[in-house]
Amino acid sequence: MTELAAMTPVPTAPKRIPTDWKSDLMQRRIRKRYASERRFRFIGLAAVSLSVAFLAFLLITMIGNGARGFTQTDIRLPVNFAQTSLMLDPTALTGPNAEAALAAANIQGATEEAAVAAFGPDGADYISDGAWLSVRAAIRKDPAILGKTVDIAVPASTHIDIAAKNGADPEIRAAYQKLEATGRLSTGFNLNFLTGSNSNDPTLVGIWGAFKGSLLTMIVTLLLAFPIGVLAALYLEEYAPRNRWTDLIEVSINNLAAVPSIIFGLLGLAVFLNVMHLPRSAALVGGLTLALMTMPVIVIAGRNAIKSVPPSIRDAALGIGASPVQVVFHHVLPLALPGILTGTIIGMARALGETAPLLMIGMRAFIPAPPAGITDPATVLPVQIYLWADEVSRGFVEKTSAAIIVLLVFLLSMNGLAIYLRNKFEQRW
Template sequence: MRAARKPTDWKTDAMQRRITRRYAAERRFKLMGLGAVLISVAFLAFLLITMLGNGARGFTQTEIRLPVDFPRAAMILDPAALKGPHAEVALATADIEGATTAAAVAAFGPAGADYISDSAWLKVRDAIRDDPSVLARKVEIDVPAATAIDLAAKGKGEPPAEAIYKRLNVEGRVSTGFNATFLTSADSTDPTRVGIWGALKGSLLTMFVTLLLAFPVGVLAAIYLEEYAPRNRWTDLIEVSINNLAAVPSIIFGLLGLAVFLNFMHLPRSAALVGGTTLALMTMPVIVIAGRNAIKSVPPSIRDAALGIGASPVQVVFHHVLPLALPGILTGTIIGMARALGETAPLLMIGMRAFIATPPGGIADPATVLPVQIFLWSDEVSRGFVEKTSAAIIVLLVFLLTMNGLAIYLRNKFEQRW
């Protein structure tokens, strides 16, 4: 008689079919995972290419070489007044804007004033301030082109503006170069004069306040809850509350900041102090949760060894446990700060959407942040703000990557192995 086959006989036809189906399912799962990764990479590449394509033009500016005949300009300005203590007053009272408009009409015809931006007279003012002797002669000054001509120079203009640009280009009157103003100035109503330095400085000050408040309080709270707090219903309630706070929508923290910091404490509206404090409330639960998990991951043998050689409980925590948990704590801080850096809703609630034409000088001065600035520019009607919005997004991504890179470096620096 033929011997009965064992259930574990891998050579039977049924078992071979089962193994074949199992391998096929594994191959399908791998292909699904690979497909998900490729789709994610494709979306990321599309985002980066789109942002870089639109944003790269935001870092350039088209200028028109404008001839200005100062002796014939209807502008009352004494060169000697520019050398005294009242030079700025003299510049402010002179009709430089009118002289610039008249020069554009004289050079390019009745529609010449539409060829230059509304802020072109500022370049003329700067030229007079740098060299008062120009008031005695006719000079050519490179001034920002109007938005329509600037877009035409970048291949995004309308047919009439493209025709004007081609004519000026043939005459050698236009040039396109790096826009340093975008990195050094603040907000403006003219897209040719806007810059991100005011918003970037506001973000730096806001993140400084957030880190200064959230990091020490979050780490100390994590140490207390994990090392010293008794295990009872009140501790459980605190833990549940912290976990729930980490998932609360950010706009709720904005309402809290509006009610407490502005309406009750009467702190300055639209200041980095209020914005940073509000974001610190939002970031703190994330740091507490990450800190507790990092402290919990330290092996108990580290604590036992430290206690065995005579260390006090406080020395055990701060000399042994905390240094080993610091990389995990910094990881949680990275996540919390990155979330805070990109927040817009809570800052809108506390009034940080104001038009800020001057970079803040301190944490109590009116300020805005990069995400809010991007939001405001995206709502502008002028097409010139489109590329500025993309350029500001690039700056925000670089800021975020720089902050994360610094945090990763610090995490690796303090990481210890056992």
């Protein structure tokens, strides 16, 4: 009996199969996994929402403040040229010395006299310091107005302009209401902001000088950094021998891409200005400096794009008799061009927004006229924004925001063009 009991198998609990989805243990694991996934999705959605909120706040703030920078408040100023101290003969404006006659005339004094006569003792404070330029332009356009009384639209002063756009400022409520009652105030699009240059008067400043300086600087940067960067990437990836010197060059290029931009400004100051004696504060020097900063980014992106081209493309080209140079320039480079353009977009966008290296080479000078070439003194949009943001006058606040909008539009246009070219040359295999 004992032997029979020993031979009888003892029943044991059934083993749980790992794929038993209905077991309590597996259900707990599944619930835990789903909860973790929901938390991850919530955190990701919260991060995206926070980023979008910050971006929306930035855009709304910039557009809200900058929109007023594209408008200008004008005052129709009645000017009685017969009673002012202008003392300008209309016949003097028809000869070869017309500009000299205008320069010698007391147009500014006559403009202030007209403002006092029209609006009282404080009338000169209601018009901009550069209002006389509008009067001079009207005289140059039609000398026949001399000796007559005509209404000339002149820019209002900064505090009148702010009051007209934002509502009457308590400090100047009486002055603003007085002008508003005359019906001589009007606010419209400020074309001078898009066509003018820098000025000490916020009612006269323009963005064209800095915009043209940025355009010339970016052209110099692109013409230098793009071909040199692409050729360097081709050499390192296709022709350079694999030794310690090549490894040293690769490490150096990777490190240069992470060097602070102000270091490139010091390099440009030391080499291009102190050694080569190139013109200070010129778009040429700015483009050379930014090209040094942009080139490592293009080289790295170019190498990655060239490396991503399948080896079968090279083998097929060599198999049908193409030379190594033809393989590179007829097959590898066209296929890698979209990736190279992507790196160029990143590098140029970084260069467009740089301020520190350009400050080091003197591109923060007061430039009253747009540059005519790459060797003329110039400034760029980021530096112009920086200088306007440092001004005391309240009128520069909206001009700074408006300049930021112009910079963003410039950046988006440049990137849009690059993306279009990248998609045009993109080939799929």
